[in-house]
Amino acid sequence: MPAATSRRYREDYLRMIARNTIKPLRLFVLAALLLAFAFTAVAPTSADETRTGAIDAAVEWLRNQQLADGAFSAFGDESDPGATADVVFALAAAGIDPATVTSAAGSSPLDYLSASAESLAETPGLAGKVALAFIASGADPRAGSGANLIETVETGFNTNTGMYGEGLTNHTYAVLALAATDSEIEPAAIDTLLSTQISDGSWGFTGATTEGTGDSNTTALVIQALAALKTGDDAISEGIEYLRTLADENGAIAYDASTAPDLIGDANSTAVAIQAFVAAGEDPSGMIEALTTFQNENGAFFWQAEFPDDSLLATAQAVPALALVPLPVFPAETDAQDTSGVDAALSVARQPAEQAADCVYFEITQHNACGLFAEFWTANGGLMIFGYPMTEEFVDESGMTVQYFERARFEWHPDLSGTPYEVLLGRLGAEHIDHADQP
Numbered sequence: 001m002p003a004a005t006s007r008r009y010r011e012d013y014l015r016m017i018a019r020n021t022i023k024p025l026r027l028f029v030l031a032a033l034l035l036a037f038a039f040t041a042v043a044p045t046s047a048d049e050t051r052t053g054a055i056d057a058a059v060e061w062l063r064n065q066q067l068a069d070g071a072f073s074a075f076g077d078e079s080d081p082g083a084t085a086d087v088v089f090a091l092a093a094a095g096i097d098p099a100t101v102t103s104a105a106g107s108s109p110l111d112y113l114s115a116s117a118e119s120l121a122e123t124p125g126l127a128g129k130v131a132l133a134f135i136a137s138g139a140d141p142r143a144g145s146g147a148n149l150i151e152t153v154e155t156g157f158n159t160n161t162g163m164y165g166e167g168l169t170n171h172t173y174a175v176l177a178l179a180a181t182d183s184e185i186e187p188a189a190i191d192t193l194l195s196t197q198i199s200d201g202s203w204g205f206t207g208a209t210t211e212g213t214g215d216s217n218t219t220a221l222v223i224q225a226l227a228a229l230k231t232g233d234d235a236i237s238e239g240i241e242y243l244r245t246l247a248d249e250n251g252a253i254a255y256d257a258s259t260a261p262d263l264i265g266d267a268n269s270t271a272v273a274i275q276a277f278v279a280a281g282e283d284p285s286g287m288i289e290a291l292t293t294f295q296n297e298n299g300a301f302f303w304q305a306e307f308p309d310d311s312l313l314a315t316a317q318a319v320p321a322l323a324l325v326p327l328p329v330f331p332a333e334t335d336a337q338d339t340s341g342v343d344a345a346l347s348v349a350r351q352p353a354e355q356a357a358d359c360v361y362f363e364i365t366q367h368n369a370c371g372l373f374a375e376f377w378t379a380n381g382g383l384m385i386f387g388y389p390m391t392e393e394f395v396d397e398s399g400m401t402v403q404y405f406e407r408a409r410f411e412w413h414p415d416l417s418g419t420p421y422e423v424l425l426g427r428l429g430a431e432h433i434d435h436a437d438q439p
Helices: 003-018 024-038 047-063 081-093 109-120 124-136 149-155 168-180 187-195 216-229 233-245 267-280 285-292 312-322 344-349 371-379 382-386 428-437
Strands: 359-362 367-370 401-405 408-412 423-425
Touching: 047 081, 047 285, 047 312, 081 109, 081 124, 081 312, 109 124, 109 149, 124 149, 124 168, 149 168, 168 187, 168 216, 187 216, 216 233, 216 267, 233 267, 267 285, 267 312, 267 382, 285 312, 344 401, 359 371, 367 371, 371 382, 371 408, 371 423
Parallel strands: none
Antiparallel strands: 359 367, 401 408, 408 423
């Protein structure tokens, strides 16, 4: 897919983020999380290698499940646009262009979804999910998908229910698609996300607010949508606490509380809960370890211990979770990643590190955040805005001290010491555009 398309949606999403302020409550939660990390000594482990190995094995298994038309099936051999979208999310989260994953007949998941797009006119929720798949692939869900899926979502709003389509899950996928494309969202649609939260902090599949009807999957999805919209801090916090109550003795998340106190976690619920935690700026480490216990030797994930058969949905949902990528998923910018000229200092800085004194150590990526960079990270949005550190601090080829995080490059400007500008963010967007414009 054209690099410009990928860039445009990333930039649109970042502009949406920039227009919203960081809520004080969220900052407090993130600061508390950071302090908890800081005062807990965490020995470096092979956690990152374990996640990477699990992702690679799962992706390889998924590739082998592709049908002739490029699609994937949740059950049996019937092509399924929803399941295919889930696999596209997994591929994109793993850094793979879904358009390059083709069947023996030469068809990709996008070929199948494009051919199916017109049939989604009456299902705005599914249209939203498929639109998210095109966004994850760097394609335009308005024009590059065989139909204008965003228009399908927009015209599917029901003023009586305050939902796009039927049911809260479908509605939430629709809202996520609109948010990812910076499209106008009906205010009542956002109100619906907030007003359908149940008193225990959960959300349920249908949107009913009856006590006991909430579930982890719908709750996790709504949390990701609210996080993308930068709204509903209190609702997000209550939803996260509800998810915590569903952890079984191994740290896996159950579908709901119906079997409490004897909760039984499953791979699907654990995976989407991890995505919700990441979107909310919470640490999902314990759940990640639990999720890996659901993987079979062939790379596939199974649903529950009592049902060890390979599950396509469990496998597809596990990959973005292990990659720490919530919805909406955006494409990896592989077109700009020419590693032939990577600076040697950057290569060294990317290597797993041990915990450094007086620094915050993130076991998930095995990197530290120290000094002014740690202070800036905490004060300006932390995990939710910048993500985890991907390198240690290092001096780049220009002589500047920098550190890369998942969504930003921090730069130290000692000439601005004593001002609010001593730590600045790198101009990654401008650099990427300049790189793309080079012949």
